[in-house]
Amino acid sequence: MADEPLILGIETSCDETGVGIVRGHTLLADALASSVEEHARFGGVVPEVASRAHLEAIVPTMDRALTEAGVTLADIDAIAVTSGPGLAGALLVGVAAAKGYAVAAEKPIYGVNHLAAHVAVDTLEHGPLPEPAIALLVSGGHSSLLLVDNLARGVTPLGATIDDAAGEAFDKVARLLGLPFPGGPPIDREARAGDAASIAFPRGLTAAKDLAAHRYDFSFSGLKTAVARWVEARQRAGETVPVADVAASFQEAVCDVLTSKALAACRAQGIETLVIGGGVAANSRLRAMAEQRAEKYGIRVRVPRPKLCTDNGAMVAALGSHLVAAGVAPSRLDLPADSALPLTTVSV
Amino acid sequence: MLVLVVDSSTPAVTAALVEVSADGVASRAHRCTVDARAHGELLAPQVDAVLADADARPRDLAAIVAGLGPGPFTGLRVGLVTAATMGQVLGIPTYGVCSLDAIGYPAASGAPVLAASDARRKELYWAVYDGAGQRIVGPEVSAPAVAAARARELGATIAVGDGAHRYAEVLDLPVRVEPRYPDATVLALLAAERIRAGAPSERLTPLYLRRPDAVAATGRKPVLP
Numbered sequence: 349m350a351d352e353p354l355i356l357g358i359e360t361s362c363d364e365t366g367v368g369i370v371r372g373h374t375l376l377a378d379a380l381a382s383s384v385e386e387h388a389r390f391g392g393v394v395p396e397v398a399s400r401a402h403l404e405a406i407v408p409t410m411d412r413a414l415t416e417a418g419v420t421l422a423d424i425d426a427i428a429v430t431s432g433p434g435l436a437g438a439l440l441v442g443v444a445a446a447k448g449y450a451v452a453a454e455k456p457i458y459g460v461n462h463l464a465a466h467v468a469v470d471t472l473e474h475g476p477l478p479e480p481a482i483a484l485l486v487s488g489g490h491s492s493l494l495l496v497d498n499l500a501r502g503v504t505p506l507g508a509t510i511d512d513a514a515g516e517a518f519d520k521v522a523r524l525l526g527l528p529f530p531g532g533p534p535i536d537r538e539a540r541a542g543d544a545a546s547i548a549f550p551r552g553l554t555a556a557k558d559l560a561a562h563r564y565d566f567s568f569s570g571l572k573t574a575v576a577r578w579v580e581a582r583q584r585a586g587e588t589v590p591v592a593d594v595a596a597s598f599q600e601a602v603c604d605v606l607t608s609k610a611l612a613a614c615r616a617q618g619i620e621t622l623v624i625g626g627g628v629a630a631n632s633r634l635r636a637m638a639e640q641r642a643e644k645y646g647i648r649v650r651v652p653r654p655k656l657c658t659d660n661g662a663m664v665a666a667l668g669s670h671l672v673a674a675g676v677a678p679s680r681l682d683l684p685a686d687s688a689l690p691l692t693t694v695s696v
Numbered sequence: 697m698l699v700l701v702v703d704s705s706t707p708a709v710t711a712a713l714v715e716v717s718a719d720g721v722a723s724r725a726h727r728c729t730v731d732a733r734a735h736g737e738l739l740a741p742q743v744d745a746v747l748a749d750a751d752a753r754p755r756d757l758a759a760i761v762a763g764l765g766p767g768p769f770t771g772l773r774v775g776l777v778t779a780a781t782m783g784q785v786l787g788i789p790t791y792g793v794c795s796l797d798a799i800g801y802p803a804a805s806g807a808p809v810l811a812a813s814d815a816r817r818k819e820l821y822w823a824v825y826d827g828a829g830q831r832i833v834g835p836e837v838s839a840p841a842v843a844a845a846r847a848r849e850l851g852a853t854i855a856v857g858d859g860a861h862r863y864a865e866v867l868d869l870p871v872r873v874e875p876r877y878p879d880a881t882v883l884a885l886l887a888a889e890r891i892r893a894g895a896p897s898e899r900l901t902p903l904y905l906r907r908p909d910a911v912a913a914t915g916r917k918p919v920l921p
């Protein structure tokens with residue numbers, strides 16, 4: 349194990365400043381600084397606030413990661429950094445930081461795809477990923493279904509949200525119910541005491557007519573509006589809103605669509621492994637439902653522990669480690685931060 | 697002492713190596729590219745290039761000087777994060793200098809001078825320097841007409857910097873051609889005392905001068921009519 353390359357990963361695509369260190373598939377450090385509380389009063393991530401926070405956090409977060417792993421930058425074999433997709437200004441701080449570290453420590457740099465990193469992080473928990481696999485990546489910023497045939501070279505997008513990201517729907521419904529931002533954890537908590545079958549909320553893009561054009565795409569905007577209508581109607585009638593039931597029924601609708609489309613993709617392609625990542629993968633109902641439904645078809649569901657599902661530096665280090673092991677050439681020092689980096693590009 | 701200088705507060709992305717000695721500051725290598733949209737792509741290769749030009753390695757550096765702005769935020773942060781991370785790896789001190797000083801100080805020659813860079817949104821980042829090149833007002837951000845009025849009150853007879861070129865008509869002051877952008881050797885010169893004294897490393901906090909654009913969430917609009 350000591351011979352395996354020691355890889356550092358830097359993540360700044362949204363509101364988390366992450367620095368992770370791995371050796372092969374072994375996680376050595378996962379340091380994180382979050383600006384989430386600074387965004388709470390705005391009800392969503394403010395790009396300039398996030399960028400300022402990354403600049404302040406990067407050096408101390410790096411110090412914590414190195415201390416946690418018991419290594420120095422001189423020991424590192426390569427530096428990986430999220431080059432996209434994400435918030436342009438936020439990405440740029442991480443990319444420039446990675447370059448500063450790479451130039452000063454005279455190490456190779458890999459600019460990598462954030463979404464591919466969400467897939468790669470699972471190798472830290474469950475070992476090498478069988479290929480091909482299907483990946484479902486759901487967070488506040490993205491909702492994608494991918495075919496992972498070669499994680500080192502490129503992944504194939506199968507579908508994505510056509511409006512809101514799944515995590516965004518959680519945030520908006522939480523706000524509607526008077527729950528804090530980000531909305532995922534409080535809705536998960538409330539839903540435990542609720543009846544998921546009490547309200548029949550719509551399942552976007554699951555009707556036969558929609559499946560023709562959007563077989564693996566998602567839509568959460570209609571669901572969000574349906575929840576708002578239902579809640580407002582109760583409020584206008586002077587009734588109390590059953591928060592737990594609304595949370596549970598909403599969460600059930602989201603998880604139902606996500607898992608049914610992900611498993612349909614596995615079955616259509618004869619694929620036996622489904623990886624779930626992104627902040628919404630920390631949702632307890634999504635995990636349970638995916639496992640329960642996959643079992644019927646002999647499909648194995650791999651979901652990393654919640655701390656690795658949300659954005660972090662370890663996922664970037666994990667992908668960097670995978671690229672180094674696969675013999676992929678490093679990026680050039682003029683690599684850009686690309687807010688719209690396509691999924692087909694795993695490293696730039 | 698070999699010192700790295702970086703500035704990304706204006707469209708000019710600058711990396712330079714200077715030798716700071718007891719007698720003065722001498723330029724060893726210099727790279728500057730004017731491109732307002734590619735700070736992140738350009739700066740690190742330029743740092744690499746000036747090291748190569750001077751036949752030096754990062755470990756030969758004794759300190760890093762960075763222009764703190766003011767400047768458009770996204771580009772400005774590139775220089776500061778580059779300086780901070782390199783300083784961390786190398787265990788050497790980092791020093792900040794107001795980027796406008798590296799335009800105004802060399803332009804002053806007996807009479808007050810207005811130094812200005814483009815702040816976008818039809819505004820300027822500006823400061824006024826006395827005849828010896830000491831900053832007496834600023835840095836501030838405001839409309840060119842406001843900067844012009846203040847500069848005149850303070851007796852400025854000349855303007856300098858990219859912002860002065862851009863708004864020469866509004867400022868109605870003769871514009872000195874050079875320096876148009878922060879001068880790397882001057883940035884080092886203005887930090888030279890701290891470098892020679894081995895002063896404690898400084899946290900490189902950008903001179904933002906503007907708050908982030910963000911509005912607190914207001915009441916939600918109902919979906920029912």
Ligand SMILES: [Zn+2]
Nearest residue numbers: 466487626659
């Ligand atoms: Zn993510």
